[in-house]
Amino acid sequence: MVGRIMAAAGALVLAGTGGTASARDVVASFDWLSYEATGEAASVPDGQFQNPVIPGFHPDPSIVRVGDDFYAVTSTFSFFPGLPILHSTDLVNWRLIGNAIDRPTQLDFSGLGTNRGLFAPAITHHDGTFWIVNTCIECGGNFVITAKDPAGPWSDPMWLDFGGIDPSLFFDTDGKAWIVYNDAPPGEPRYEGHRALWMQQFDLASKRVLPERTLLVDGGVDPAANPIWAEGPHIYKVGEWYYLLTAEGGTADQHSQTIYRSRAVTGPYTPGPFNPILTQRDLPAGRPDRVEATGHADIVELDDGTWWGVFLATRPFAGQSTLLGRETFLLPLRWQDGWPRFLDRQEAVPMVLPKPNLPASAASQWDRWREEFDGALSNEWIGLRTPGQGTQWTAQDGALRMVAGPAAAGSLGKPAFTGRRLRHHSAEFTTHLTFTPERGGDFAGLLAFMDESHFLTAGKQRGRLVVRMRTAPDQDASGVIIAETPLTTEAPIELKLAFDGGTATVAWRSAGETSWQAVGGPINVEPLASVHAGLFTGLVVGPYALSPG
Secondary structure: OOOOOEEEOOOOOOEEEOOOOOOOOOOEEEEEEEEEEOOOOHHHHHOEOOOOOEOOOOOEEEEEEEOOOEEEEEEOEEOOOOOEEEEEEEOOOOOOEEEEEEOOOOOOOOOOOOOEEEEEEEEEEEEOOEEEEEEEOOEEEEEEEEEOOOOOOOOEEOOOOOEEOOOOOOOOOOOOEEEEEEEOOOOOOOOOOOEEEEEEEEEEEOEEEEEEEEEEEEEOHHHHHOOOOEEEEEEEEEEEEEEEEEOOOOOOOEEEEEEEEEEEOOOOOOOOOOOOEEEOOOOOOOOOOOEEEEEEEEEOOOOOOOOEEEEEOOOOOOOOEOOOOEEEEEEEEEEEEEEEEEOOOOOOOOOEEEOOOOOOOOOOOEEEEEOOOOOOOOOOEEOOOOOOOOOEEEEEEOEEEEEEEEOOOOOOOOEOOOOOOOOEEEEEEEEEEEEOOOOOEEEEEEEEEEEEEEEEEEEEEEEEEEEEEEEOOOOOOOEEEEEEOOOOOOEEEEEEEEEEEEEEEEEEOOOOOOOOEEEEOOEOHHHHHHHHOOOOOOEEEEEEEEEOO
16 A cells, blocks of 8 residues: 655655556645644743644653753654654754654554554663664564664664553663563552553663563552553662652643652652642642643753653643644753752743753754655655555655555555644645546545544545545544535636644645635644644645545
8 A cells, every 4th residue: 555665865765666656546736735824823922932842743852961962852652664763953942863763674553543553652862872772662562762863763663571661761871671561450449440550671782671660659659549541650779869750640631740769770669748849730720831641751861960751741722632743842840859840830831941052953853844745755654554565645846746545544454545643723725636536436625634433624626625534433434524515627726724722724726826815724633633633643744545446
């Protein structure tokens, strides 16, 4: 179905075997795709930065410092390529330099739901080698991969013999390495969400865990309160203390970050006197610039002795609803009496605050871009599930030529679809489309995808422009028609899909014209929000073509 993935000049070319479609294929051609944030940009004074530092679908951030450079990785679940590697020198401006999972031979996501696959990677560095330890849900379990260059290539997975999720790797000063992770508690769980944090020693030479495991935390900070989902653990050695940083409360509005410490790496670990050290669950819902679901943090120390941490959070447009998914934020850590904290009780996450004392990176260009499809696609482009062996699309010579496939967006197949993350509440995607449908079900246009049960499509069908939305698994796998209009031309068209909070609009025009024609009215897309779709992902938008056959 999908073509081979071929590395070229540090980017991805997605092409079919031989790179051309057969005579029987239905092909859509996208000459370009542009993105523009349309909301009013906040003014950021000199010497300050704005959160989030990595906007759009970038959950579960992990970070490592190597000299003057910082590298981050985030979760991608069943999207491919997976595990984006981002680089920065100032912790504020980040640039994508590669994806750790970029070869179909590394992992197989075939047939997996969107919310399966790669959960919570953790990146570290030791003796000239970068390490990522990670979990592939329903596709192999826990594994480790390595690279000399964080941009890649990364090794094939080396599988690890332990259960659970969210592993992270800690290199101690005595040369030993340890993996700490979330798993079931000893004995029967006392309640839904009762989890524990465990540790096993990791043999660097064989890349295997030693069999003995140690219980670090059972339940959470206050076991009597039945804390849920202790997860995402990291260990750091600061002076004579080992600190255990972990999330708690689930990844929705009750999410939080907690801290423990011990004199020995294997414990016992004592929770700090001030916990959680990061949460927004104790703040009023009506506050301005509302940030929710804070947690799953990772921290680094700078040369000036300050500490900073990245963590995930959401920016809802209403209630807990956002189309952006969980994003990556940055805050300084404060130390008090030997314990770190991000925020005091009932302190809101600041959206603008002073930058770290670091050399500046080039400014991140999140608010606008235009892809001309005149060569290899950048690492920003992702699709659903692992590629197979047939032709699906080629990007070259000023066009993305996509072979319409039989897999609908709502299926567990491999849809003919590639896209990029929505990064702003108000933004628009625009493309130039050439497509001649041959059968009534043939379709090509734009897909805004949250998961296989939550998406919006807008595009060309025979004789008309059609908008479909799917908000439940019992609806048609192609979505339900919510708007349509006769198409008065067979010539190429331009198509625009715009978002503004919980509302979307679709418009089209003949190529070369200046005025847009609406397809239906404003669309309520709040039902597509991540809170209704498992909370894990954010909207990915891009070219899509379907031919049911």
